[in-house]
Amino acid sequence: MKDDNEDSDSIHPLSSRASIENLNDDDNKSLSSHIDIFDPRCWDALDSKMIDVLVIKGPQRDKSIQKGLKNKFGRRFVSDLYVRILDNGEVQDRDWLVNSKELDKVFCFCCKIFKKGYVKGGLVNEGYADWTHVAVRLQEHEVGLEHKKNWATWYELQKDHWKNVLLRIICIVKFLAKHSLAIRGTKERLYENNNGNFLGLIEMLAEFDPIIQEHVRRITNDDIHIHYLSHKIQNELIFLFASSVRSEIVKKVRQAKYFSVILDCTPDVSHQEQMSLILRYVDLTSSFVVIEESFLGFINVNDIKGKARDFFGTIQRIYTIFAHSTKRWQILKDNSYLRSSISQERFNGLGLLAIENDYLEKVAHEDLVEDFVSKNSRRLLLFT
Structure with a gap:
């Protein structure tokens, strides 16, 4: 995620998130027609708006240049300088390093753009072309405090750009899911x-x-390989949306206090037995009392008894989560469990499971009734 960028209030006044988002294609064309913003020779002459455009697009490398021209010492630029080998063997891209074909020199992009005043060093000013000592000079430069500050500024701009990209991707997925x-x-x-x-x-x-x-341009030009457009990202976003909706439903059910669970088993077009889970509750969030039914999802039922037994534990946990209620076990005694429980001349689902395993007998009905009566008795005493 080091291929995009966006803003820095402390560097130049127009480099803000709002100004970057408001840049349109006409601005880019008008700027590019007068000056090549990607040429390091022109970077000192860029104004704030040009810098904003350059920050969005990022530095460009001529990938066709693998080796430069040899100098009088037989040394030259090589593309291997674009990477850094860490002590643990990892290979890190020096995304800030740019080579000028015209000058046959290398520059530090972030230090050249975000420097404050005059800074000593060829990488920041006129360029560096001492190919004999370039490896040592790059190592010294990338660990310097000033370079780290400028790189951090550039990195923050990249984060803002990726936030804007993800915001648009999320809005598209949300629109498609909603409709x-x-x-x-x-x-x-x-x-x-x-x-x-x-x-x-x-x-x-x-x-x-x-x-x-700009995001699509980088993808089509193979400038980036992490683009967040794959089906895996789409599925993750859908899962996050579903989790958010489920949390909102649970929140409403907590406020409603009294609710019921509707379960039903039916095969789909592929003859896969599925159990649907629906919560029915009173929505108290609006000024009008509304009975809501919220669908929470399907559960594939391959092993009728095994899956039902697992799901019975899920129902128990659902009831434990919500506010205490004397009616929270009423669903297990509801005949609605058995209304559509006969399939292929046999019982399936929780209805039969509850009967076979005497789950209803394990519920302390007397304690619930006594608790209910004691609470109502106290209420009566208040009015006598």
Whole structure:
């Protein structure tokens, strides 16, 4: 996630999140037509708005240059300088290092852009071309305090940019889920036929939204490989949405205090037996009293008794979570368990399980009744 960027209030006044989000494509074209913002030779002449555009797009490397021209000592630039080997053997990309083909010099992008005043060093000013000592110089520079500060500033801008990208992706997934629209197609690549509604909306946003436009440009140019458009990310977002909705339902049920659980088993089109879980409760969050039924999900029932036994424990935990109520075991005595429990000439589900294992006998009904009576007796004494 080190390929995007966005703002810094302390560096230049226009480098803010709002100004970056408001940059449109016309601004980019007008700026690029006058000056090449990707050329390190022009970075000292950039104004605040140009810097904002450069920060969004990031530095560009000419990947075709693997080796530069040799100097009089037979030394030259090599693309291996773009990576750093850590002490533990890890390979780290020096994303801040940029090579100028015209000058045959290397620059530090973040220090060149975000420096305050004059800073000594070729990497920050006119460029560095001492290929004999370049490896040592890069190591010294990247551990310097000033470089770390400038890199941190650049990194914060990248975080803001990724937040904006994720915000748009989340909004698209939320829109599709809210309207019960299919997310994926038969293809999972941008600008391919039948790639689904999700990628189609990404392509549509890229026509006018500068954030997604730049994100798509980097994907199509292979500048980044972490793009958050895969089906795994889509599934994770859907799971998070479902968890949020489920938490809101549980919150309403807690406030309602009295509720019932509706369970039903039915096969789907593939003849897979499924159990649906629905909560019925009174919604007290609005000014009008409304009876709500909230669907919580399906549970595949492969082993009728085994799954039912597991789910019985789930129901017990559900009742334990909510406020204490004398009616919380009433569902187990409700005949609705058995209304649709006959399938293939046999009983299935919790109805038969409760009968076979005498779960209802284990419930302390007398204690519940005595508790209920004592509470109501105290209420009567208050009015006598």
